[in-house]
Amino acid sequence: MSEVRVLVVDDQRPFRLAAAAVVRRTAGFVLVGEAASGAEAVAAAGELAPDLVLMDVNLPGELDGVGAAARIVARDPAAVIVLCSTYDRADLPSSVAASGCPYLHKADLGSAELRGLWHRFGLPSA
Template identity: 65%
Template sequence: MTSPSAVSVLVVDDQRPFRMAVRAVVRRAPGFVLAGEADTGEAGVAAAESLRPDLVLMDVNLPGIDGVAAGSRIRDADPHTVVVLCSTYGKTDLPATVATSGMDYLHKADLAPAVLRALWERRTSDDD
């Protein structure tokens, strides 16, 4: 993980435009830094193992293993890593596994620096 003052973010999404959008949001979010990117579930798990990010923004639908399975593997390896599942689907259209995963969900259109901060603060305050 990075210095205590910076929240390191890994983005896992097979859509390059969304990864670029996350990059831009992270750059505009004080206290956050982009740790890395991956475009499949397996690559996301491997990146999380090597980069040890604080926060992972994980697409639900990925080539190979899906975001729920990849997110579960990441959290099993490091329970302190916060995994947030992302999609363009509304909550009612998501696979049932998203609701039962214990991971937060973020609609991709809602991603913004303030939302990133709020997700991080809510999840880390849950650990207290």
């Protein structure tokens, strides 16, 4: 069984630190990198080949989380992108639903949720 390689993308350092801590304490998952913008996320994903990307919806610059997710998946269809934000589901931009990526409220991120997301895709146990 191999580890699930995770890239955390968020423009807010406190959330990146919190998400990284969750990944580190979740057996079978390993943090391979962090990024603070959509452009950094695309570059990091190309270099690091993560299995799972936890991607903020709102990112600075011309490439938001949804756009970055689309570019990453276009290059690596096996990558699993989970969009994260503090929006309630009813308040999400329509682009999130149209992306086909699952959504996770940032407050719900924990080890059990991380494993649950991974298993939802029918991927090997982490």
